[in-house]
Amino acid sequence: MFMDNTILFYFIVATTSLLTVAAGVLVVLLKRKVRKAFDDLARSFDSLIKKTAAAELERKLTDEKRTQAEHQLAHAQKMEAIGHLAGGIAHDFNNIITAIGGYASLLKKRMDAKEPSANYVEHIIDAGRHAKMMINQLSMFVKNDQPQVELLDVHSVISASISMLPADVGEGITLSADLKARPSFTSGDTTLLKNVFLNLVINACDACEKGTGSIAFGTEAVTLDSGNMLCRSFSIDPGPFIRITVSDNGRGMGGEVLDRIFEPFFTTKPKGKGMGLGLSNVWRYIETFKGAIEVRSKPGEGTSFFIYLPLIEIPTSSSPSAPAVTSPQPSRRTILIVDDEPSVREIYSEILIENGYVVHTAGDGREAIDILDKNAGAIDLVLLDMIMPRMNGTDTFHAIRTRFPQMRILLMSGSLDQEKVASLLQEPATAFFQKPCDDEQLIQHVRSIVVSPPAP
Numbered sequence: 001m002f003m004d005n006t007i008l009f010y011f012i013v014a015t016t017s018l019l020t021v022a023a024g025v026l027v028v029l030l031k032r033k034v035r036k037a038f039d040d041l042a043r044s045f046d047s048l049i050k051k052t053a054a055a056e057l058e059r060k061l062t063d064e065k066r067t068q069a070e071h072q073l074a075h076a077q078k079m080e081a082i083g084h085l086a087g088g089i090a091h092d093f094n095n096i097i098t099a100i101g102g103y104a105s106l107l108k109k110r111m112d113a114k115e116p117s118a119n120y121v122e123h124i125i126d127a128g129r130h131a132k133m134m135i136n137q138l139s140m141f142v143k144n145d146q147p148q149v150e151l152l153d154v155h156s157v158i159s160a161s162i163s164m165l166p167a168d169v170g171e172g173i174t175l176s177a178d179l180k181a182r183p184s185f186t187s188g189d190t191t192l193l194k195n196v197f198l199n200l201v202i203n204a205c206d207a208c209e210k211g212t213g214s215i216a217f218g219t220e221a222v223t224l225d226s227g228n229m230l231c232r233s234f235s236i237d238p239g240p241f242i243r244i245t246v247s248d249n250g251r252g253m254g255g256e257v258l259d260r261i262f263e264p265f266f267t268t269k270p271k272g273k274g275m276g277l278g279l280s281n282v283w284r285y286i287e288t289f290k291g292a293i294e295v296r297s298k299p300g301e302g303t304s305f306f307i308y309l310p311l312i313e314i315p316t317s318s319s320p321s322a323p324a325v326t327s328p329q330p331s332r333r334t335i336l337i338v339d340d341e342p343s344v345r346e347i348y349s350e351i352l353i354e355n356g357y358v359v360h361t362a363g364d365g366r367e368a369i370d371i372l373d374k375n376a377g378a379i380d381l382v383l384l385d386m387i388m389p390r391m392n393g394t395d396t397f398h399a400i401r402t403r404f405p406q407m408r409i410l411l412m413s414g415s416l417d418q419e420k421v422a423s424l425l426q427e428p429a430t431a432f433f434q435k436p437c438d439d440e441q442l443i444q445h446v447r448s449i450v451v452s453p454p455a456p
């Protein structure tokens with residue numbers, strides 16, 4: 001009995017142990033299975049989350065890209081619309097300013113300088129000049145980041161840049177200009193060139209002592225040959241260049257500063273005074289002109305920047321290639337003015353008649369061709385506006401040249417459409433001037449071309 005109980009006891013113990021082990025194994029197995037199942041589930045979940053997140057991210061990125069593209073398009077469209085608007089305003093404004101400045105100059109000439117109202121006329125002329133500056137600002141506003149390539153007169157850009165200087169800059173500092181280059185045309189982006197001059201003048205002002213400081217602009221025509229170091233270091237083609245000098249009598253720079261001035265973010269100015277981006281931008285802008293820049297400076301001896309821009313030879317009144325003019329022989333010269341703006345026709349006629357020329361006028365290209373046909377051989381020069389209804393300046397130009405191949409043509413244009421003119425200027429006996437211009441400038445331009453040889 002005792003034996004049976006013992007066996008039974010051991011049997012129970014063994015069975016319990018076995019069962020415990022089996023249960024343990026089972027639990028372990030189950031745990032593993034459950035964990036694996038969990039792991040599998042977690043992995044699937046993880047991959048699902050990743051896939052969903054990736055899809056969501058892609059959707060977001062696509063949305064962002066689309067929104068960005070839409071913004072860019074909207075911005076571009078807005079800028080284009082503003083550009084058209086501003087371009088249109090600038091064109092119409094040019095004609096209005098021509099009228100204001102032109103009539104005021106004529107009035108001033110006919111007035112006794114001692115007359116009290118002569119002073120008012122002077123104010124009108126000043127206001128005209130101011131309006132001209134505003135047009136320049138407007139043109140600047142229209143520009144986007146893409147450099148434009150347009151024909152530009154470096155001398156006009158220098159004047160415009162100086163007039164745009166903030167009122168507090170240059171206080172107590174003398175600004176002078178000795179602009180000798182004839183002609184002074186180059187091609188590139190006017191806004192970028194204005195920025196170049198503004199940066200240089202602001203730096204020069206910062207370096208100068210108030211009261212004794214002076215800044216001088218100079219221009220001259222030079223030729224860079226293939227051996228010139230500038231041609232090699234800037235990879236520019238040798239040839240004629242306009243060299244623009246901007247000098248100051250400020251504190252100057254030592255070698256260590258001089259070596260780094262064109263580096264982006266290099267500045268010696270106190271915090272908040274300069275970012276060190278001015279001259280690195282200047283460098284980039286000059287490169288877009290296929291030009292070069294160099295600088296000379298010594299501590300205490302001032303600084304001179306020299307900018308070289310490719311010179312475009314266009315026959316103008318002051319071009320050295322134009323024959324020297326002593327007398328315009330006005331009585332034998334007949335001019336046809338073609339402009340859709342009556343006030344421009346009237347003012348330019350008055351100025352030319354006053355200077356002894358015989359004048360015909362036409363309001364558009366077709367009328368111009370009619371007048372030329374009727375007066376075959378009697379007209380020496382056509383003054384041709386580029387923007388006109390019915391038949392624009394370019395079409396009129398070609399129509400005139402087809403019928404009268406030798407005709408001298410003086411193109412005139414507002415500030416925003418110069419690039420259209422550039423290709424026409426390759427033709428002989430063709431010159432260009434920018435409207436608005438005053439009576440003296442007009443006569444100068446006319447004299448230069450009216451005595452130049454006709455087209456071969």
Ligand SMILES: Nc1ncnc2c1ncn2[C@@H]1O[C@H](COP(=O)(O)OP(=O)(O)OP(=O)(O)O)[C@@H](O)[C@H]1O
Binds near residue numbers: 262
């Ligand atoms: N005419 C100058 N005379 C003396 N130092 C000059 C002259 N022009 C430039 N520098 C020196 O070159 C440095 C770099 O000029 P840069 O125009 O690139 O930057 P900045 O004028 O310091 O700042 P930012 O133009 O961004 O306002 C100036 O901090 C100054 O030390």
Ligand SMILES: [Mg+2]
Binds near residue numbers: 277279
């Ligand atoms: Mg600067």
